Amino acid sequence: METAENAAPAAVIVAIDGPSGTGKSSTSKAVAAQLGLSYLDTGAQYRAITWWMVHNGIDLTDPGAIADAAGKPGIVSGTDPLAPTITVDGADVSGPIRTTEVTSKVSAVSAVPEVRTRITELQRWIAESAEKGIVVEGRDIGTTVLPDADLKIFLTASPEARAARRSGELKGADVKATQEALIKRDAADSSRKTSPLAKADDAVEVDTTELTLQQVIECVVTLVEEKRAEK
Numbered sequence: 001m002e003t004a005e006n007a008a009p010a011a012v013i014v015a016i017d018g019p020s021g022t023g024k025s026s027t028s029k030a031v032a033a034q035l036g037l038s039y040l041d042t043g044a045q046y047r048a049i050t051w052w053m054v055h056n057g058i059d060l061t062d063p064g065a066i067a068d069a070a071g072k073p074g075i076v077s078g079t080d081p082l083a084p085t086i087t088v089d090g091a092d093v094s095g096p097i098r099t100t101e102v103t104s105k106v107s108a109v110s111a112v113p114e115v116r117t118r119i120t121e122l123q124r125w126i127a128e129s130a131e132k133g134i135v136v137e138g139r140d141i142g143t144t145v146l147p148d149a150d151l152k153i154f155l156t157a158s159p160e161a162r163a164a165r166r167s168g169e170l171k172g173a174d175v176k177a178t179q180e181a182l183i184k185r186d187a188a189d190s191s192r193k194t195s196p197l198a199k200a201d202d203a204v205e206v207d208t209t210e211l212t213l214q215q216v217i218e219c220v221v222t223l224v225e226e227k228r229a230e231k
């Protein structure tokens with residue numbers, strides 16, 4: 001018989017939003033792995049659709065052309081936090097989606113409403129299918145994709161700290177150039193008309209500037225465990 005003591009923990013849906021370089025991906029993966037939850041990197045999905053458009057010669061200065069092509073690529077995300085995967089029409093694109101070419105074009109593609117509608121539907125379906133619960137990271141998860149998430153976190157950090165972290169990830173890239181590119185991408189992502197990067201009113205804001213990754217992970221794990229206990 002299932003009692004309160006031996007029942008499996010309730011499925012919990014966690015939305016983690018924020019700009020790039022705040023430790024979103026590392027935190028989300030580690031929290032999901034530690035708590036036995038699935039993990040979804042929604043930025044990888046926008047990068048995958050952008051990669052397909054570049055690869056197929058779509059004119060990315062023409063939002064109409066992007067909208068017409070939005071339904072064509074088949075995007076599949078693997079949600080194991082220890083080995084997340086992303087494929088387009090069956091091909092592994094986890095490497096190609098991280099190139100500077102894709103990074104510089106992803107804001108233009110992800111601003112097109114038809115792209116967002118398609119990817120948002122896919123994200124909701126993945127979240128609903130996660131039996132034990134899921135950590136979903138992105139820009140508009142708490143505001144638009146999963147407004148009823150059990151817990152919403154908004155990660156921030158100073159532009160200097162974010163650029164330093166990104167340069168480290170890109171193995172020695174120029175910090176100043178990285179900071180400029182990052183600020184430009186955040187401005188585009190925050191000012192677009194359809195579901196911009198924004199903190200939900202009921203999100204918990206965590207400023208990670210002075211925190212180690214381990215401290216951020218511990219903080220989020222505690223918040224998730226508190227929510228689970230309430231369910």
Ligand code: DC
Nearest residue numbers: 020042043044046106110138139140
């Ligand atoms: O997290 P990332 O840097 O891999 O995201 C790549 C881009 O995708 C980012 O510049 C904005 C876009 N994005 C978005 O518009 N909405 C999301 N939920 C996630 C990412």
